[in-house]
Amino acid sequence: MIEAKGLTKRYGDKKAVDDLTFTVRPGLVTGFLGPNGAGKSTTMRMILGLDAPTSGSVTVNGRPYVKAVAPMREVGALIDAKAIHGGRSAYNHLLALAQTNNLPRRRVGEVLELTGLAQVAKKRSGGFSLGMGQRLGIAAALLGDPQVLMFxxxxxxxxxxxxxxxxxxxxxxxxxGRTVFVSSHLMSEMEHTADHLIVIGRGRLQADCTVKEFIDRNSEQSVSVRTPDPQSLHRLLTTSGARVEAQPDGAMTVRGLPPARIGDLAFDAGIRVHELAPHQASLEEAFMEMTRDQVEYRANAGGPSGGPSGGQPPHPGGGHPSEPAPPTGGRRRGRSRDTDHDELIGA
Structure with missing residues (x-):
């Protein structure tokens, strides 16, 4: 279980994460969603102790992860699949992790087989495709057979x-019964995979609910209707309080009335209906609706510069303004040592 209480991370006068409180429970796939720069990566790094919170706390199985006696046996994490030595083979990369964490050698072969990398185990990871690198990162996360997994x-x-x-x-x-916490921008995958959602925007909690609850709260059901008498039905439905939009293919999209009510009204008025098909918004549509005011920088489609809308300059260092890069000219906090620490958690 992962528990965050008042978790906050500030960079100067900018809050990347702002008073987050949530619980990731075992036995569920919990999706972690938010626009770019919402604070997802910063939150995951604080869970793993790679960044220290400005205030608040976050625990894994009741204690800070940095106090774990056997880190890889407690948490497996895929944060940056590219954080590997390109000159090492997949096997040697995993073997180094296993030996430095007192894990049995046989486990290396097991996770290579499990992730479909057994045939390329002796090849240098620097030549791996993006997808193969992801599989290697997942193999590293699974190495300690942990009860908590973060992807x-x-x-x-x-x-x-x-x-x-x-x-x-x-x-x-x-x-x-494991705790599975996964961040992704692929809404279609989250809709098919996640049982529960934690959604943040501009560092603040926006939703903590099931996928169905999220869609129901942030979208409106529409009904596709076809009839040989569209003008009469259009007039009837608008008079009854519905919002009706004609589609190029001849159908009508009706909002504000349930399908049964539309059918009853048409029947009572003697209007034939050839199609009455309800449509529930997808997770992507609901997510876009909810977070439309949470996106700080938008692409200016069709603009001459191709930069952020409103002519705002890009964030120094190439990152998103919600998650500022550490100051240049010095060691990034926790990173030199992090190179090893990241590997130990399978990042």
């Missing part, structure tokens, strides 16, 4: 077969 964009670079594999695998892990 940041786990399907990035995977082909359709790989995406389906990781989707089913995460659900299997949750079914075993």
């Amino acid at each position: 940041d964009e786990p399907v990035n670079g995977l082909d359709p077969d790989g995406i389906r594999w990781i989707r089913e695998f995460m659900r299997t892990l949750a079914g075993e």
